[in-house]
Amino acid sequence: MSYPITVPEKQYRKRTTLYEVGDLSLERVIELGEATVKASKVMMLIKGDTIIYNADAFQLSNGSLLDKLIEQLPGVSLKNGGQILVNGEFVSSLLIDGKDFFNGDAAVALRNLPAYAVNKVKVYRRGAEDSYLTMKDTTDRRQDPLVMDVRLRKDYHSRWLGNISLGGGTHSRYNLRGFAMHSSDILRFTAYGRLNNVGDTRRPTEGDTWSIEDFSTSPTIDKEGGAEIYWQSLRSKAYMTASLKGGQQIETIGSGTMSHHYLTDGTSYDGLEKTIGDNRSHSFEYNGRFVLPLRKVFIEFKSLLEYQKTEQNTTSQSALLKTLPSAITIPIDSVRSPIYAPYLISDSQSKDAGMTKNLTTALGGLVKFVSPLTGNTITLDTDASFYDGKASNHYRGDRFTWNVSDRMMKENRASLPSQTYSLGTKINYEISLKAFRWKLSYGYSYLYTKQDRDISFDIINSYSYNARHNRHNLQSDLEWIKDGHILLLRLPLSFEKRTANDTRTTQIQKHYTLFTPSFTWLSPFGLYAYYNLSVDPQKMSQLFDITDTYNMQQIYKGNPHLKPSQQHTFELNYSSKAKKSAQAWHANTRYSIGHNEVVYTSLLNTATGVYTLTPKNVSGNYLVSLDAGYSRSLDTQNHWMLSSEVGAWIQHQSYFTTTSLTNMERGSSNSENFKANLRLTWRLPQLQINLKTGIQTLSATNNRANHYGGTDWVNGILLNYNLPYDFQINSDFTLFLRSGYSLAGIRHCSSLWNASISKSFGKHLGCRLEAYDLLHQLNSIERIATASYWQEKNKLTLPKYFMLNAIWIF
Numbered sequence: 001m002s003y004p005i006t007v008p009e010k011q012y013r014k015r016t017t018l019y020e021v022g023d024l025s026l027e028r029v030i031e032l033g034e035a036t037v038k039a040s041k042v043m044m045l046i047k048g049d050t051i052i053y054n055a056d057a058f059q060l061s062n063g064s065l066l067d068k069l070i071e072q073l074p075g076v077s078l079k080n081g082g083q084i085l086v087n088g089e090f091v092s093s094l095l096i097d098g099k100d101f102f103n104g105d106a107a108v109a110l111r112n113l114p115a116y117a118v119n120k121v122k123v124y125r126r127g128a129e130d131s132y133l134t135m136k137d138t139t140d141r142r143q144d145p146l147v148m149d150v151r152l153r154k155d156y157h158s159r160w161l162g163n164i165s166l167g168g169g170t171h172s173r174y175n176l177r178g179f180a181m182h183s184s185d186i187l188r189f190t191a192y193g194r195l196n197n198v199g200d201t202r203r204p205t206e207g208d209t210w211s212i213e214d215f216s217t218s219p220t221i222d223k224e225g226g227a228e229i230y231w232q233s234l235r236s237k238a239y240m241t242a243s244l245k246g247g248q249q250i251e252t253i254g255s256g257t258m259s260h261h262y263l264t265d266g267t268s269y270d271g272l273e274k275t276i277g278d279n280r281s282h283s284f285e286y287n288g289r290f291v292l293p294l295r296k297v298f299i300e301f302k303s304l305l306e307y308q309k310t311e312q313n314t315t316s317q318s319a320l321l322k323t324l325p326s327a328i329t330i331p332i333d334s335v336r337s338p339i340y341a342p343y344l345i346s347d348s349q350s351k352d353a354g355m356t357k358n359l360t361t362a363l364g365g366l367v368k369f370v371s372p373l374t375g376n377t378i379t380l381d382t383d384a385s386f387y388d389g390k391a392s393n394h395y396r397g398d399r400f401t402w403n404v405s406d407r408m409m410k411e412n413r414a415s416l417p418s419q420t421y422s423l424g425t426k427i428n429y430e431i432s433l434k435a436f437r438w439k440l441s442y443g444y445s446y447l448y449t450k451q452d453r454d455i456s457f458d459i460i461n462s463y464s465y466n467a468r469h470n471r472h473n474l475q476s477d478l479e480w481i482k483d484g485h486i487l488l489l490r491l492p493l494s495f496e497k498r499t500a501n502d503t504r505t506t507q508i509q510k511h512y513t514l515f516t517p518s519f520t521w522l523s524p525f526g527l528y529a530y531y532n533l534s535v536d537p538q539k540m541s542q543l544f545d546i547t548d549t550y551n552m553q554q555i556y557k558g559n560p561h562l563k564p565s566q567q568h569t570f571e572l573n574y575s576s577k578a579k580k581s582a583q584a585w586h587a588n589t590r591y592s593i594g595h596n597e598v599v600y601t602s603l604l605n606t607a608t609g610v611y612t613l614t615p616k617n618v619s620g621n622y623l624v625s626l627d628a629g630y631s632r633s634l635d636t637q638n639h640w641m642l643s644s645e646v647g648a649w650i651q652h653q654s655y656f657t658t659t660s661l662t663n664m665e666r667g668s669s670n671s672e673n674f675k676a677n678l679r680l681t682w683r684l685p686q687l688q689i690n691l692k693t694g695i696q697t698l699s700a701t702n703n704r705a706n707h708y709g710g711t712d713w714v715n716g717i718l719l720n721y722n723l724p725y726d727f728q729i730n731s732d733f734t735l736f737l738r739s740g741y742s743l744a745g746i747r748h749c750s751s752l753w754n755a756s757i758s759k760s761f762g763k764h765l766g767c768r769l770e771a772y773d774l775l776h777q778l779n780s781i782e783r784i785a786t787a788s789y790w791q792e793k794n795k796l797t798l799p800k801y802f803m804l805n806a807i808w809i810f
Helices: 066-072 106-112
Strands: 002-008 014-020 044-047 050-054 076-078 084-086 093-096 118-125 146-152 160-169 174-183 187-196 220-232 239-262 268-293 297-322 344-370 377-400 408-415 418-432 436-455 463-482 485-502 508-515 518-522 527-536 547-551 554-557 565-578 583-595 597-605 610-618 622-633 640-658 667-683 687-702 707-723 727-739 749-761 765-772 780-785 789-795 801-809
Touching: 066 076, 066 106, 066 118, 084 146, 093 106, 106 187, 508 527, 565 597, 687 780, 707 780
Parallel strands: 093 146, 554 610, 597 640
Antiparallel strands: 002 014, 044 050, 050 118, 076 084, 118 146, 160 174, 160 801, 174 187, 187 220, 220 239, 239 268, 239 789, 268 297, 297 344, 344 377, 377 408, 377 418, 408 436, 418 436, 436 463, 463 485, 485 508, 485 518, 518 527, 527 565, 547 554, 565 583, 583 622, 597 610, 622 640, 640 667, 667 687, 687 707, 707 727, 727 749, 749 765, 765 801, 780 789
């Protein structure tokens, strides 16, 4: 028998020779016994710039939603509000099977889509939908935004996918949620809803958080529902999407605050505050979009309708005191007691009832086409919006001081209607060559705002305000690609005319010429550099020479001499990934410095505790930040996974807080923040254990050598264990250690233990028993350090409860 063998030679030539091979016999026969092959599931696959995660490689508790799966992906972190980061870079859109979902609202998918339906999660860069019209080299997508594409299992296509969960618990707690989706090649329908009184956007034992504030939830009744239709034409690739969302939230408010205020003259004061009440909000939102991509024309239409109603009823008490000796603690309910007279400056108690109604409508359209004369693309873009707001407020306040002449009682009712009209249009002309692209654009926008404030029995602080803003914008974008390097230079030049009228004073008019360039460099080895100059003209309402005494404890004065503020931003980023051990790492540093930034000077009246605020320009405030992350598998079987994050921030701020106009000197503060988190995951077919430890520090020092700061430690263990007979146990225990706090009642050592046990009955039914805060030690503490004060706030949290859930999966 002849076998051809090909041998490569120089200059890319090949030589093929036929070789005759006779029969080959085996001298020894070996019989092999049975062998069991155990293949570990591939967790992550890298193909060029695309990362593909295998959902089956991650062990999740029964009934887990998409957010729980996303949290476990190597190199991925999930922030509050549904923001997703991959190797430190924000994900611009969350797609389902390559299609937009609820107009890009990632939170809807994260909190409702069941994780069991996911096959793979792909992360890649996606260009604009109209980019096919240009001659740009589509193989280089590094300047395009990052998207996350959730791919569903094939058996959930062309059939209904959904789940319903009904839960009831102790202390009259309840939690009901449902989700349903049906998709085909041309049509997808999705609906979801939830109703609970535990403020539930995620379940116990499903939190990848590093601070106790993220675990805690204020007592809230949460109602939300929505639906979406996505239609796509197989013939023309046109598609249409329409989504509806609506809901109601009733939040119980309760907080206690302690603050320490530093003045530029070296003196300091203490503040105590308490707030109770409730906040009710109603919302409705419609989003519509139609896209028609033709061979040489791209057409898009967008529409928006949004309605919000908010009602708030609060009772507050705020006390200002002379700096207290460390041995003295004053309860805020007792500050008016005569024994504390040497310390009390003022104590204000108020009741505030308000309501706002906001309606927003917007329409937009875009047409992009290839010029028949030059072959280059031309884009026409226009949009218009209308906003109508109505607000009312009933305020009753009582200010107490030991000097009878400084005491005050005030009650007023205010009506605050407002309207805003906006119109914008823009034209782009784009020239694309092989390695060069130049885009010229012109845009015009018009904005009209009208706002009134009608206060009963207070003509001085009532007003009617309107403003007009005309803007012409010229912009040149230059992009050059060479040897894997991408250089992008943006040169926008704006001409603005702003006019404002306030019935309490004379009209003002301003003209601005604004130049805000930016520069971007992308290297072929993962390095990214960016510079931007932003210019922000001051608000027109700040330029009026008026004094507003509407707030009993806070007087506002305008400043006609304000200048536009500027900010220079420099950023350097490096990210990379490797197939070996599923490694991913990133590092980012950022520096920004401001010029003519607007800060508020504060003049404190030590007899009444009233602050007078005036805007003022300052220069020299800066922020320096550095963050980095690294993740990898520690063994070839992907049983051990390590992930880490580290970050540091240094901020310099200026402030003007004093008790005398003749001593309005400038103060400054330097604050330093540091955090480091380490997580180790051990995965087996029936068991997964997560160990985590982290530290976060916050410290600040002002120019008077006053130092304040604190440290938070967190250590935790999370366990998921699959038992026989389809039982599953989940446990999440976290220990929090605090130092540097001053607020009375704060636990410096507290534990949080959430747990659940679940049972599956076949493929479609299940139940789950949950326990929230078993040790009853959860509290929410928030610390804030600014240039002029240090604040600690203790907020009301949901108490311990147990809940039994019944689950139906279809």
